[in-house]
Amino acid sequence: MFDSILVPTDGSPGSERAFEAAATLARTHDATVHVLSVVDEHGPTDDWDYDGDSPAEAFIESQADHVDTEGLSITAAVREGVVHDAVLDYANETGIDLIIMGTHGRTGVRRFLLGSVTEKVVRLADVPVLSVKADAEPGTISFDDILLPTDGSSGAEAAIEPTGTLASETDATVHLVSVVDTRSLGIDVGSTVIVDELESVATDAVEDGSDQLTKMGVKAVETAITHGIPYQAILDAIEDTDADLVVIGTHGRTGVDRYLLGSVAEKLVRTSPVPVMTVRASDVGEES
Structure with missing residues (x-):
């Protein structure tokens, strides 16, 4: 049932905990993890001005020290638009089975308020949504x-x-x-x-x-x-x-x-x- 898992990320602790949960489930269900970074169309245009890795790729690299991704299939993607709409559109277009999101994100000019985005996705998504607390201790995700x-x-x-x-x-x-x-x-x-x-x-x-x-x-x-x-x-x-x-x-x-x-x-x-x-x-x- 969970063959394809989506983690929208803004680089916040909530995103990190969501990625940990996705890695845990992906290993159990042999699923592909999609990491999506959405550049807010109403935000600063220089968010697109990155060198080398995309924001999603950079996020995946940043998790390597505390999340075991060896052997997992992980896809990085970047979209532009209204954040929750872009998340839902990506989920529909790629056949996502489960969306995992943090309940809080960073605030500030260059960050999304992931908490409000999560609530919108929870209300509108046609697939299950797993909400993970941003302040959860790293490495404690389990489903016993x-x-x-x-x-x-x-x-x-x-x-x-x-x-x-x-x-x-x-x-x-x-x-x-x-x-x-x-x-x-x-x-x-x-x-x-x-x-x-x-x-x-x-x-x-x-x-x-x-x-x-x-x-x-x-x-x-x-x-x-x-x-x-x-x-x-x-x-x-x-x-x-x-x-x-x-x-x-x-x-x-x-x-x-x-x-x-x-x-x-x-x-x-x-x-x-x-x-x-x-x-x-x-x-x-x-x-x-």
Whole structure:
């Protein structure tokens, strides 16, 4: 599934962590890594005035001391344009399966604010996007424990296949969690009945997800039902399971709605202490 991985770079720590993650996954999946440097069409024109290596090639060379790239297939590319548009266009044109980006970049006249670009790519990309924290410690990227939140919706279903692909290749443990959101319920008989119904839906969601993952060859699947505010409960689950990665699905959207990422996924991308992979469902017209 992950045969071609794209890392947009601005040379920032976020880009470096993204490249580390790409190298780790590429080695596991025998994938090609594309490193893309986008020269902002609204930025200084002298960004094009480089000698020797292109910005993307120079970035790859700069990572050689702490990222093992031996044996990997790596392609360097440079584009000009609006940064997030150029990233999405390159992904579409080259058949990219996964985009990996840092959540923050350097600011200043000659640097892109990669944080805002990442959010736009997360919202608009048709392929999974893996967001990696810029302040993550170098060399700590691993995928031994994967947290997969699910509510049984089509958006959540979209995250099962990439999770299974990752876990089956790396022998990772998948922690399936479904959060029962009881914020709006009072403590009465009617609410108790509703909670029971919500818990039943949550149980079905994790059991169905577990069955699908097992069929994909995932050997270790753990399930849990929890209560609370969804994104906070997921953050707690990251700590409880010692997760290395969160994979979360979002609903397909069209038009203006496509710019609105589901609130839970968006909050996780911004606040999760570990990388978050967002997977947009192919169906459209639903709300996250």
